[in-house]
Amino acid sequence: MRDTQVRRSSSLALAASALGLTLSAPAAWANEAAERLTAKLDPLQNYQASFEQRILDSSGQRLQSAQGEMWLSRPGMLRWEVEAPYAQTVVSDGSEVYLYDPDLEQVTVQAMDNRVTHTPALLLSGSASDLTESYDVFYEQEAGNDVFTLIPVSADTLFEELSMVFDSETLTELWMTDSTGQQTAIAFNGITQNGNIPSERFRFDIPEGADVIRER
Template sequence: MSDIDTRRSSSLALAASALGLSFASPLVLANDAAERLTERLEPLETYQARFEQQITGSGGERLQDARGEMWLSRPGMLRWEVEAPYSQIVVSDGSDVYLYDPDLEQVTVQAMDNRVSHTPALLLSGSARDLTNNYDVFHEQQSGEDTFTLIPTSTDTLFEELSMVFEGETLTELLMTDSTGQRTAITFNGVTQNGRIDRGLFDFEIPEGTDVIRESF
């Protein structure tokens, strides 16, 4: 696979990646944990934050650092802008997901099917009840943080374990591991929850002269 293909195939997961956490304290039973997570997520209508992302390999080697800003609005809308190390934009309008690479002058379009919607950030934009119905959820509390760890009940997902970390009612981290052992940690700062977000952020117009690739899983 070429470097360009690697960047393109990994970028959709970048639209909301994160890695699994090892458990350091007793866990709340899955049913209770799912209820607690639902109570945290159901009031979340919009979410805006800056992010820093670090990807590490199965051996712990650092593969990539990135930073940018994201906006999320339920149901199903997301805008994820990577500013560095290169520019990239991911937009979901609730029906399709657009991955735009300005340097390559290329946009990849995928329908919002089940597999795409199971990327971590898009999970947040969906129904909390659907989320807890499709994942086994575990909860631990340590040092003032609540960590909810999700294990997919289906094999048709982009990750094997996902953790959401909250400080109080605010989501501050997403942590994910995939089947290769690659780990992604995303830290959010400057968070605004349930603030007003311009609906136009989730409308993507394909720039003139851009190559369009339509993909399906």
């Protein structure tokens, strides 16, 4: 579904670049897209799902895949557990982000700054108003789904483009494209929105004996 949109967007951007043009949406369209996205995200207090994550090269060939589960609670809390092929856990408690690699017995701890929160899953845990202030938002419908494409206003981000796909009011896919054209595609299933997630889910206890790296 998303491959056609990616090729179309890339071709349009390339043509505009060749002509020395800068693409921008009319203000009314951009505002309407942002309002539509805000209406989708504002009621979302928490979110739980299984996921499949695929990393694709610029030609669409699969480089890597992983499966796992995620829990998200706004504002700022996330638990992201990759189960296969290599276990990894990311936990945000709203002030710090913990990245745990059990194979390396290593925990990396980062403060919740702007760059960290620009990762796709953590980006969803923030407020809708912050999101629409930090990104130009574009909207279209594809195969009955609502697709929102976010282009960062600032250059200091981890991706060039992020797309959110909604089936009615439910987020079902995330697509991220970086500066090399590599894509990360995340498909969600078994989704529960605004259910009951215990607060302990967003607490991370550093395992005994693990090496701890604190990034500042």
